[in-house]
Amino acid sequence: MLRRTPALVALAIGALIGTPSPVMASAEPPPDGRLTALQRDLGITREQAITRLAAEARAGRTIASAAKTLGAHYAGAWHEGPEAALVVATTSRTAAQAITAAQIDVVPRTLAQLTAVKNSLDRSAPPATVHSWAISPRDNAVVVQTSSDADARAWIAAAGADRDAVKLEPSAERPKPFYDIRGGDAYYIPSKGYRCSVGFAARRGTTLGFTTAGHCGDAGDATQGHNRVDQGVFRISSFPSDDYAWVETNSQWAAPGVVNGYSAGILPVRGSAVTQPGGSTCRSGSTTQWHCGTVQALNATVNYPEGTVYQLTRTNVCAEGGDSGGAFISGDQAQGMTSGGSGNCSSGGTTFFQPIAELLQAGGLTLVTAGGDPNPPTGCASHRETYTGSLTSGQNQIHPNGSWYQSTTSGTHAGCLDGPDAVDFDLYLEKWNGSQWTIAARGDSPDPDETLTYNGTPGYYRYRVNAYSGSGSYTMGLTRP
Missing domain, CATH: 2.40.10.10 (Trypsin-like serine proteases)
Incomplete structure (x- = not known):
């Protein structure tokens, strides 16, 4: 023990570029696993989780547009409530009237001013009782987490930071790496x-x-x-x-x-x-x-x-x-x-x-x-060949290892897919018909795991794993004639 044939290659490559995929819904629901985790960890309902994810997906574009519109008056943004409603802050009531895609909060300090306050704190060595500090647009302040208000105030003063722009929060335990x-x-x-x-x-x-x-x-x-x-x-x-x-x-x-x-x-x-x-x-x-x-x-x-x-x-x-x-x-x-x-x-x-x-x-x-x-997943081990991969919703992966295989005899092709929980992954066996890949057999139930068999004649074959909905890692097994 130790403790201590060249034409065929080009043809296949062209076929990979044009890989067909099932028709996808225009707006897929979020994976059940993500919804379940949000419900559990945020204490919200399934409907609130769905609304939250949609709001968060829209937020990036809305924030970029709002920041551009508000210019120097922009004071940051945040999500609020169980459904993550977007709030944009500004120092100008007049400029706020141009923002219609989010709630508006008028505040005294711009994001640039808060950034300057934080930068001054970053340049000053903190006492051990000051645990962290960060800009909080919701508070329109730099929030300092500390176990000693007196030590924190002295540090803020020594840094020359605007005390009115700093909010102290109690923190019992110093963070550890x-x-x-x-x-x-x-x-x-x-x-x-x-x-x-x-x-x-x-x-x-x-x-x-x-x-x-x-x-x-x-x-x-x-x-x-x-x-x-x-x-x-x-x-x-x-x-x-x-x-x-x-x-x-x-x-x-x-x-x-x-x-x-x-x-x-x-x-x-x-x-x-x-x-x-x-x-x-x-x-x-x-x-x-x-x-x-x-x-x-x-x-x-x-x-x-x-x-x-x-x-x-x-x-x-x-x-x-x-x-x-x-x-x-x-x-x-x-x-x-x-x-x-x-x-x-x-x-x-x-x-x-x-x-x-x-x-x-x-x-x-x-x-x-x-x-x-x-x-x-670690299933499909009974097959002669196994391959692993990871897909996000809507993606496809070709096997074996992005390519095809040739069967020189008639016989049974068997495939297995073991996908992650709470997704819909599908498995397709495809055969080259001389001009394109066509589906010879399919496993496309609404479940993450699939099996298929196909009695085929000699020819060129490949498997395609499709993430119809959801994301994660999978194991795929195949047995050739």
Whole structure:
């Protein structure tokens, strides 16, 4: 273990440019997932949520127009009430008469004047009791959050700022920075006296944490981050038989969905499609950092001194003590967590990793991805080929990997789509008829998940994933004749 034919190409490209798509409604309703979250977190009704989203979508153009019309008299804008009604502020009652697309509030100070006040505060070092400050158009003031009014007033005076343009608000707790969960970073288990490496950020419901190796800690063990800041607690741990664990992190930690590739830079995680034998994979760990190799075997059984571990993946990537738990990743697809092996990064060797899918399923976890749906689907694994992607409403994606495939025999084409919750994603199998792509089979129910089969003759085929409504990450599987 390691704790420590050229004409056809042109034809296909032209066909991709002209990809057809289903007829879309002129005004689609917002995704149910977004409406549900707004209702829950803002305490509003579904109708108010729909009205709010529409108002917020219109606001950008309205604000730009109002600011241009009001010129030097513009004093900012804000949303008000459960339906986010737009309010525009101005210092001129006369100029206000030209604004008809929003509510108007006449105030004493312009946005430029407030900006000058804030800039003067920015140039003066604050006391520890002053926690933050920002322009508030609604208050027509710069709002200073502080735990000591006396300290704040002295600081404002020293900065030479207009005291009448500043509003003090009580603030009990000083803000603290968040620390990022990044695959490959070190973390420490004080009760055990050693160091391991972070695998991937993953959630259980709304609770954030990260995956790692089971032999790194037992359920209940506390952890510290790479910076020795208190980090979290092991909630799931299995070793031997398996070698996986999940650490629940505290509120000081955030997850951008990335791996620290050290010399390779910060790498996004966008899914968890499995790399097959012969495919390349790389590993990030806190001892030897970034190394790459190839997958040699899936479903390997390993006889460690501590006991037998099943269903690991064997690679020729090197690793050393302290790399345990670290991230194995192929491209932007999470593979698993470093388990153990032989050799080192001077002489080489064999390293095994625990596939991440088993832990995600067993622990009820979802992988956190970069810039996308924090709950990416992982289905369709039974198909011979799987692909992942992310779409926003109205977009299409072609597979395999933006291209087509040729079938030289008659037989069954089977496709599967596993989309995110509360959306309507559709799957189409398309065949080239000599001049254009035509739909041979479809899965276009109002649900996020689709399956289709088609008994086809030899020819050129492709799959198209369409986000009819809603946005998020998906997994698509296909099996060819």
